[in-house]
Amino acid sequence: MLPCEESNGGIFTWAGTDPDQPPSWALPNLFPTATPALRFNRIEIGTHPQEILENNVDTAHLYPLHGFPECAVPEGPASDGHVFTVSLRVTRTVPPFGAVSGDTTISLYGLGLMHLVVTAPGQQWQIDVVASTRPVAPWRTELLLGVAMNIDATKGPLSWVPRQAMTVLAAALTRLNLVAVLKIMDQDIPVWETKRYTSPPRLGHSDGPIGPYRKWAQQFYPTTPNRREPTEQG
Numbered sequence: 472m473l474p475c476e477e478s479n480g481g482i483f484t485w486a487g488t489d490p491d492q493p494p495s496w497a498l499p500n501l502f503p504t505a506t507p508a509l510r511f512n513r514i515e516i517g518t519h520p521q522e523i524l525e526n527n528v529d530t531a532h533l534y535p536l537h538g539f540p541e542c543a544v545p546e547g548p549a550s551d552g553h554v555f556t557v558s559l560r561v562t563r564t565v566p567p568f569g570a571v572s573g574d575t576t577i578s579l580y581g582l583g584l585m586h587l588v589v590t591a592p593g594q595q596w597q598i599d600v601v602a603s604t605r606p607v608a609p610w611r612t613e614l615l616l617g618v619a620m621n622i623d624a625t626k627g628p629l630s631w632v633p634r635q636a637m638t639v640l641a642a643a644l645t646r647l648n649l650v651a652v653l654k655i656m657d658q659d660i661p662v663w664e665t666k667r668y669t670s671p672p673r674l675g676h677s678d679g680p681i682g683p684y685r686k687w688a689q690q691f692y693p694t695t696p697n698r699r700e701p702t703e704q705g
């Protein structure tokens with residue numbers, strides 16, 4: 472039986488470089504104070520978990536595929552053992568506010584758990600996206616997506632809104648933003664499912680920090696010669 476751990480409301484199994492050995496690290500509690508009211512969706516995609524998570528560092532595709540007019544990498548990426556973090560400044564559509572220039576912080580914990588946080592200067596909301604990947608067959612991955620939009624109504628112009636009404640509003644906005652995230656996934660899926668494997672990949676400077684990400688991800692594979700690298704030109 473594979474080592475397993477209950478964490479963040481789910482059960483995670485470890486099939487790392489040596490399945491007989493548990494991992495040397497534990498998943499973090501992403502929400503130590505209060506768990507946001509996440510809404511979930513589950514989709515199955517014909518690709519590898521590493522490809523899905525690479526989406527976060529493939530900054531060159533954000534405009535042509537998703538229409539994000541602005542994307543910069545003001546910080547990072549940084550890696551510390553099994554943790555990889557990158558910060559992006561992205562202009563994206565945030566329902567119901569339209570195009571918003573905000574900060575996105577992405578943290579990866581191995582290739583099975585991602586936590587993405589979107590904030591915007593001067594705004595009282597925060598969007599949390601949690602994603603977990605589960606390989607279900609060779610080159611088929613189940614992706615569990617959780618999205619929550621939280622509003623800080625303790626101050627500012629929203630402070631007069633009754634707490635119950637704010638909870639209802641946050642739930643409605645969470646549903647809208649889950650739909651927005653799924654729409655982005657719908658744009659990615661045909662690319663993921665038709666990408667062609669090439670080794671070595673031909674990466675340019677405009678492709679973003681894909682190289683550091685792939686180098687970090689190597690630690691999660693056995694060092695068996697001639698294995699199939701799950702990296703392709705993005």
Ligand SMILES: [Fe+2]
Pocket residue numbers: 526532536537655659
């Ligand atoms: Fe994408």
